[in-house]
Amino acid sequence: EAQVTQNPRYLITVTGKKLTVTCSQNMNHEYMSWYRQDPGLGLRQIYYSMNVEVTDKGDVPEGYKVSRKEKRNFPLILESPSPNQTSLYFCASNMGGRADTGELFFGEGSRLTVL
Amino acid sequence: DQQVKQNSPSLSVQEGRISILNCDYTNSMFDYFLWYKKYPAEGPTFLISISSIKDKNEDGRFTVFLNKSAKHLSLHIVPSQPGDSAVYFCAARGRYSGAGSYQLTFGKGTKLSVIP
Numbered sequence: 001e002a003q004v005t006q007n008p009r010y011l012i013t014v015t016g017k018k019l020t021v022t023c024s025q026n027m028n029h030e031y032m033s034w035y036r037q038d039p040g041l042g043l044r045q046i047y048y049s050m051n052v053e054v055t056d057k058g059d060v061p062e063g064y065k066v067s068r069k070e071k072r073n074f075p076l077i078l079e080s081p082s083p084n085q086t087s088l089y090f091c092a093s094n095m096g097g098r099a100d101t102g103e104l105f106f107g108e109g110s111r112l113t114v115l
Numbered sequence: 116d117q118q119v120k121q122n123s124p125s126l127s128v129q130e131g132r133i134s135i136l137n138c139d140y141t142n143s144m145f146d147y148f149l150w151y152k153k154y155p156a157e158g159p160t161f162l163i164s165i166s167s168i169k170d171k172n173e174d175g176r177f178t179v180f181l182n183k184s185a186k187h188l189s190l191h192i193v194p195s196q197p198g199d200s201a202v203y204f205c206a207a208r209g210r211y212s213g214a215g216s217y218q219l220t221f222g223k224g225t226k227l228s229v230i231p
Contacts, residue, residue, distance in 0.1 A: 004158070035221075040124075042223035043159070043204060058218075090158050102147050102208040102219050106158030 002027045006091050006107035013081055014115050021076045021110045023091030031096030032074040033058070033104070034066065036087040043090070049074055050096055081114040088112075118142045119207050121222035129230050134192040136225050138205030141186065147208035149219070150179060150190050152201045159204060163190070195229045202226045 004025045013019055025032065033048035035058075045058030049068040063085055065077040074093075078085060088111050092104040120139045128134045138148075146167045151159040165172040165179045165188065172179050178191045192199055205222040 040223060042121075043221040045218070048218075092158075100217055101164060102149055102206065102217055103161045103164065104151075104159075104219065106160065108156070108158045 002105070004091055004093055004105050004107035006089070006110045008110060009108065010111050012113045012115065015082055016080050019078050019081060019112075021078075021089055021091075021112070023074045023076065023107060024072050025074075025091075025093040025105070026072065027093065027105065028071065029093035029095055029105070030071070031100070032068065032091065032093045034064070034074070034076045035090045035092065036060065037090065037109075038087050046076065046089075078112075081112075083114050086112060086114045117223075118145075119205055119220045119222040121203075121205050121225050123225050124223070125226040125228070127228045127230060128195045130197055131194045134190075134195045134199065134227055134229065136190040136192075136203050136205075136227065138188045138190075138222055139186060140188075140207050142207070142209065142220075143186070145207035145209055145220075147217075148179070148181060148188050149206045149208070150177075151204040151206060151221075153204065153224070154201050162203070192227075195227075197229045197231050200227055200229045 007022045034046040035043045044060045047066040049055040090109050091107040094104050118141050149164040150162040152162045153159040163174050163177050165181050181188045202224045204224045206219045208217045
């Protein structure tokens with residue numbers, strides 16, 4: 001089954017404790033991206049990656065890091081989480097390239113609470 | 116500056132009636148528009164899209180209309196069903212980044228409730 005898998009789905013942590021949210025896709029997609037969803041703000045892009053070792057900032061990258069060492073994986077790293085990073089996070093992917101229509105395949109989301 | 120606007124945070128419609136969700140955009144460089152549907156505790160899923168060279172695209176009960184001169188698009192659901200109750204996000208495809216991807220700009224979403 002084609003899917004984007006995120007872990008953990010739910011996490012409560014404390015300020016400053018480093019955490020990683022993993023994302024893996026099994027569709028051989030070139031493009032992967034992280035979004036956060038907040039009430040009244042919709043979906044905002046954090047980082048994206050066009051291919052292995054190629055990443056770039058989205059609209060709200062502050063406080064986050066990413067890496068793309070393998071095509072299928074795109075982890076989101078919070079080095080020192082703060083309460084304003086409490087949010088619902090989505091990983092997404094698609095084939096990318098000029099033929100891409102923009103249709104993204106999303107994971108089920110990871111709800112993060114930073115105390 | 117919010118380039119994709121969904122001005123109605125919520126909408127309630129009776130089952131069997133038409134649901135109309137609206138979306139406005141400001142960037143005339145957007146060339147492709149998409150609607151995503153999101154249920155609670157799930158990720159958004161692609162619903163329907165339209166190219167800027169068209170003014171209408173239909174897929175079953177779902178139709179998207181695009182008015183380029185007004186920079187406005189709408190999603191019509193006819194007839195509405197309780198299972199359509201979800202948050203609907205409008206998205207617009209923007210510039211090609213050169214690194215090999217297009218960027219999507221999302222609206223804030225409209226929560227549709229279809230009342231049985």
